[in-house]
Amino acid sequence: xxxxxxxxxxxxxxxxxxxxxxxxxxxxxxxxxxxxxxxxxxxxxxxxxxxxxxxxxxxxxxxxxxxxxxxxxxxxxxxxxxxxxxxxxxxxxxxxxxxxxxxxxxxxxxxxxxxxxxxxxxxxxxxxxxxxxxxxxxxxxxxxxxxxxxxxxxxxxxxxxxxxxxxxxxxxxxxxxxxxxxxxxxxxxxxxxxxxxxxx
Amino acid sequence: xxxxxxxxxxxxxxxxxxxxxxxxxxxxxxxxxxxxxxxxxxxxxxxxxxxxxxxxxxxxxxxxxxxxxxxxxxxxxxxxxxxxxxxxxxxxxxxxxxxxxxxxxxxxxxxxxxxxxxxxxxxxxxxxxxxxxxxxxxxxxxxxxxxxxxxxxxxxxxxxxxxxxxxxxxxxxxxxxxxxxxxxxxxxxxxxxxxxxxxxxxxxxxxxxxxxxxxxxxxxxxxxxxxxxxxxxxxxxxxxxxxxxxxxxxxxxxxxxxxxxxxxxxxxxxxxxxxxxxxxxxxxxxxxxxxxxxxxxxxxxxxxxxxxxxxxxxxxxxxxxxxxxxxxxxxxxxxxxxxxxxxxxxxxxxxxxxxxxxxxxxxxxxxxxxxxxxxxxxxxxxxxxxxxxxxxxxxxxxxxxxxxxxxxxxxxxxxxxxxxxxxxxxxxxxxxxxxxxxxxxxxxxxxxxxxxxxxxxxxxxxxxxxxxxxxxxxxxxxxxxxxxxxxxxxxxxxxxxxxxxxxxxxxxxxxxxxxxxxxxxxxxxxxxxxxxxxxxxxxxxxxxxxxxxxxxxxxxxxxxxxxxxxxxxxxxxxxxxxxxxxxxxxxxxxxxxxxxxxxxxxxxxxxxxxxxxxxxxxxxxxxxxxxxxxxxxxxxxxxxxxxxxxxxxxx
Ligand SMILES: [Cu+2]
Numbered sequence: 001x002x003x004x005x006x007x008x009x010x011x012x013x014x015x016x017x018x019x020x021x022x023x024x025x026x027x028x029x030x031x032x033x034x035x036x037x038x039x040x041x042x043x044x045x046x047x048x049x050x051x052x053x054x055x056x057x058x059x060x061x062x063x064x065x066x067x068x069x070x071x072x073x074x075x076x077x078x079x080x081x082x083x084x085x086x087x088x089x090x091x092x093x094x095x096x097x098x099x100x101x102x103x104x105x106x107x108x109x110x111x112x113x114x115x116x117x118x119x120x121x122x123x124x125x126x127x128x129x130x131x132x133x134x135x136x137x138x139x140x141x142x143x144x145x146x147x148x149x150x151x152x153x154x155x156x157x158x159x160x161x162x163x164x165x166x167x168x169x170x171x172x173x174x175x176x177x178x179x180x181x182x183x184x185x186x187x188x189x190x191x192x193x194x195x196x197x198x199x200x
Numbered sequence: 201x202x203x204x205x206x207x208x209x210x211x212x213x214x215x216x217x218x219x220x221x222x223x224x225x226x227x228x229x230x231x232x233x234x235x236x237x238x239x240x241x242x243x244x245x246x247x248x249x250x251x252x253x254x255x256x257x258x259x260x261x262x263x264x265x266x267x268x269x270x271x272x273x274x275x276x277x278x279x280x281x282x283x284x285x286x287x288x289x290x291x292x293x294x295x296x297x298x299x300x301x302x303x304x305x306x307x308x309x310x311x312x313x314x315x316x317x318x319x320x321x322x323x324x325x326x327x328x329x330x331x332x333x334x335x336x337x338x339x340x341x342x343x344x345x346x347x348x349x350x351x352x353x354x355x356x357x358x359x360x361x362x363x364x365x366x367x368x369x370x371x372x373x374x375x376x377x378x379x380x381x382x383x384x385x386x387x388x389x390x391x392x393x394x395x396x397x398x399x400x401x402x403x404x405x406x407x408x409x410x411x412x413x414x415x416x417x418x419x420x421x422x423x424x425x426x427x428x429x430x431x432x433x434x435x436x437x438x439x440x441x442x443x444x445x446x447x448x449x450x451x452x453x454x455x456x457x458x459x460x461x462x463x464x465x466x467x468x469x470x471x472x473x474x475x476x477x478x479x480x481x482x483x484x485x486x487x488x489x490x491x492x493x494x495x496x497x498x499x500x501x502x503x504x505x506x507x508x509x510x511x512x513x514x515x516x517x518x519x520x521x522x523x524x525x526x527x528x529x530x531x532x533x534x535x536x537x538x539x540x541x542x543x544x545x546x547x548x549x550x551x552x553x554x555x556x557x558x559x560x561x562x563x564x565x566x567x568x569x570x571x572x573x574x575x576x577x578x579x580x581x582x583x584x585x586x587x588x589x590x591x592x593x594x595x596x597x598x599x600x601x602x603x604x605x606x607x608x609x610x611x612x613x614x615x616x617x618x619x620x621x622x623x624x625x626x627x628x629x630x631x632x633x634x635x636x637x638x639x640x641x642x643x644x645x646x647x648x649x650x651x652x653x654x655x656x657x658x659x660x661x662x663x664x665x666x667x668x669x670x671x672x673x674x675x676x677x678x679x680x681x682x683x684x685x686x687x688x689x690x691x692x693x694x695x696x697x698x699x700x701x702x703x704x705x706x707x708x709x710x711x712x713x714x715x716x717x718x719x720x721x722x723x724x725x726x727x728x729x730x731x732x733x734x735x736x737x738x739x740x741x742x743x744x745x746x747x748x749x750x751x752x753x754x755x756x757x758x759x760x761x762x763x764x765x766x767x768x769x770x771x772x773x774x775x776x777x778x779x780x781x782x783x784x785x786x787x788x789x790x791x792x793x794x795x796x797x798x799x800x801x802x803x804x805x806x807x808x809x810x811x812x813x814x815x816x817x818x819x820x821x822x823x824x825x826x827x828x829x830x831x832x833x834x835x836x837x838x839x840x841x842x843x844x845x846x847x848x849x850x851x
Binding site: 035051052055056059063136137 | 716750751776777778779825826
């Protein structure tokens, strides 16, 4: 098999690791939590970093009126389907063997991932800003507006007594490598075609 | 009366110490000028290297200290009611203190011992004896709570106890006082020949630690003082010191001190076990309580047992022998190799060390020096390994560092003496402040002691601390024994009167320590899993409140429809699943104590309102920023009112 096609097959398959490894992790550090509280986000679920972490995050956050982290969100149904479909498309494209289509797959994956990240940001924003007006503790920003408790989208940030971290995990890396390999497949495929042309 | 003798002897002891060792005590003070503080300093946030479990004596508790800092970590109620933790007050733990004499919420807790596997401490359980109403308790070190108590029938003053064999096959309960067996009305003066001393072997389930009396060896009517298991080559044997071999029943300080030598009773328990397994022994009617706390139901049950298997030592030839030992020996200690059995004659100046090999040879050669009640007495010279001529007074207890050294406490001359096994020469001695009873080297009762520190448990404190009226704190002292010379590092106060202690490397225990109880595993009869299970039910005059608690509210927090004369059971479940977040609850007029409920646990208290009114309850453990708001009300109406039961939260 051609190198490009092999690369494309690999590109299409790597995102499937999202079903094994988490996509993202949010960690909350505070002095009274020597073991920080943490939450993994999988393609289809939220999960405790240590037993009962999400329950304890909810308990902490209810003081400022944040909603409980839901057991499930609609995205957990959509994302897995999307990944399975894009993988199938990727495999079909690989079978077809036209390198131009590798590029289209790559662009499609970029768009899908961007949409996912935007969705994640919106979820985080709502989680951090949609506060119960009867919250026990109310905090305002220096400009007088109501303080939000949105965890960082990427990186680390102080929220009251917590330091919050938000970073991609293994699943996300596999997705990223898969997407990148789509482009590599396209690039290699293009080279292969040129070599075939010049040699003939 | 005995105390008087001690104090007289003590005076004499002090005099001797001051006259004889004046030079030495001056030089030993020099030790304190070294970096003792540095050696016991455990920086904030750092952990101690060892756990030390010190019995509370008359407090009935077991206190847990960190070494070398001497910081108090926990007090575990064992044979005592404890309002701090509702132990013995809540409905779940009341059965733990049940006995054949009824509810006995106190005992005299003496000798803790840590479970072993292959002769090494495994850190799973601590066993400790209740002296007064004979009992053995098991403390589970995953939760640091008492989870089982078994009463010992036919016993009185359960003192030579609770020591474990090298695979925790057995924990023993030897009676200090001999008594009529079975108990009966008879003249005390007819003690001699009629009273019996029961040595009880309690089997321990290797999986869950469950205790069960396997057999009771019905020995002559002496006083059985302390005991130790054999180990290594002497594994399979158990040794008990005796006093009052005179069998006096009155003025024992004189009458029980007449014999120049008392005995160490050597018991081949493996032989008796075999005899029992083959159907030997006699079943005898008895009545004793066996109390077990179940971690899933968070509830104890008390069962009365009606039978015990009794073994007459003369029926098992070759199983029991007496080793003559001067003079009213107290401590009975076996070195880590299992070769030497040390009898600490508390009225003697010397230590008597018996040799296990010589004992076996003497038994095989049948070199007996008569018998007592059919039990062969071995010849003193035939079993003697050596004597430590110490010059101290009143040796009580010997521990070992695993490097061939032994450390003996001397009560009367108030010192710890270090000596060498085999050569019997004294290497070093350090004064105690004052009147040391027992001492402890972590792992001392095992094949592998952690020979770094020795802790002396002193009976008298006098001027060592700020005075607090006539009753001053009891005290322990920590010595560094890593060098040739011992070095006093630290004084620290203790709870109750510590009679004995056991210590273990912290790493063995702390990894197993539980952080919470899993709520989903909570099988308490009245436990609830979530707020949807919250309810109040009436059953005649009984009202059952199924309540939950979580930061920072109770559910329900308003209850109405309770009447004067009701018996209200509050079954409260802590729904938290976070480490170190217990909540408490109590209500005005409660006649027991608060509850202190761990995450995932359910506890129950009974409240019998006597007056109409609206009565508050609240959280008693500062749990969160809104702890002070964690409260509620119960409305109590007159007995004849017909207000319906009603409960709510947030309405
Ligand atoms: Cu509370």
